[in-house]
Amino acid sequence: MQPKFKKSYKFAIKTALYITIFITLLMSVFLYGFYELNALFIILFSLSTYIFSFLVVQFRVERFIYKRVKQIYDDITLLESTSLTKGTITTDMQTLTQEIDKFARDKKIEIETLKVREQYRKEFLGNVSHELKTPLFTVQGYILTLLDGAMNDKNLREKYLERASKGVERLGYIVNDLDMITKLEVGDLSLNIEVFDIVELVKNVFDMLEMKAGKKKITLTFDADYSKPILVNADKERIQQVLANLIVNSIKYGREKGTTEVSIENLIKNKVIVRVTDNGEGIDKIHQPRLFERFYRVDKSGSRKEGGSGLGLSIVKHIIEAHNEKIYVESEFGVGSEFSFTLEKAK
Incomplete structure (x- = not known):
């Protein structure tokens, strides 16, 4: 398939003009020396020379440059060969420079990402x-x-x-x-989306972790009296796992006789936000962006006295994102932490 050229005529116009002037002058001198000058002949000759020169320069030089540029693209794999033959090729050096600059920027970003x-x-x-x-x-x-x-x-x-x-x-x-x-x-772990009462689920998690919290005399409580159910659309088992992980962490790093508080608030028309707040150790801001990485530890001492796999928060983040929802963390060292996530309200 022949390439489609993006025409840039400035170079061809000027070059054809120079060639025409030179050949016409040469022809005029020849005619003047050996034959009679014929103005009409000279005009037709100049016009024919100009058209021929323009076509040769425009298409042959375009083709020549195309081959060289294509070879460069093939050699350094700037672009796939198929995209070159199907796309629009230009001999405009400014356009070519812009394309290469864009490619270089993209590759730099890609290299940094790979690093x-x-x-x-x-x-x-x-x-x-x-x-x-x-x-x-x-x-x-x-x-x-x-x-x-x-x-x-x-x-x-x-x-x-x-x-x-x-x-x-x-x-x-x-x-x-x-x-x-x-x-x-x-994406192999499918979610079983159903309607359930998030208040009741939190109570179940409280009951499950009551003994663990009791060892540190930590109180598990709501921020208010939720007498009416709050229905959400989500995978009940996975959200229970999210709540359990967050509350277990608040117990692990909570202070003796402290509090872990859960609140459920309307965020927007079809969303609720669930907050798990404690008054424990808190987390320095430097660590907060990496909290959800696998095995990332705020405590670099390597102590494992609290047990667990070191993957809890990473799992929490993945579960929430699998629901197309968001999870947030706010913490102040020595004051406490708050982890919150959104859920879709049931209609």
């Missing part, structure tokens, strides 16, 4: 390795100690087996949470 992703990939693999290695080594250490003779002591045997069991349980958390995140990211 960020590569850094994220390295951090992620390092975190996965660390998260898996810690409970694995713990379990291995207790089992080897038991095999070396500690199993003969009943008290040590029970103690070490319980600790090894906790290590295996933590490994299970990590593997299951990673599997869930992967499914959420690739």
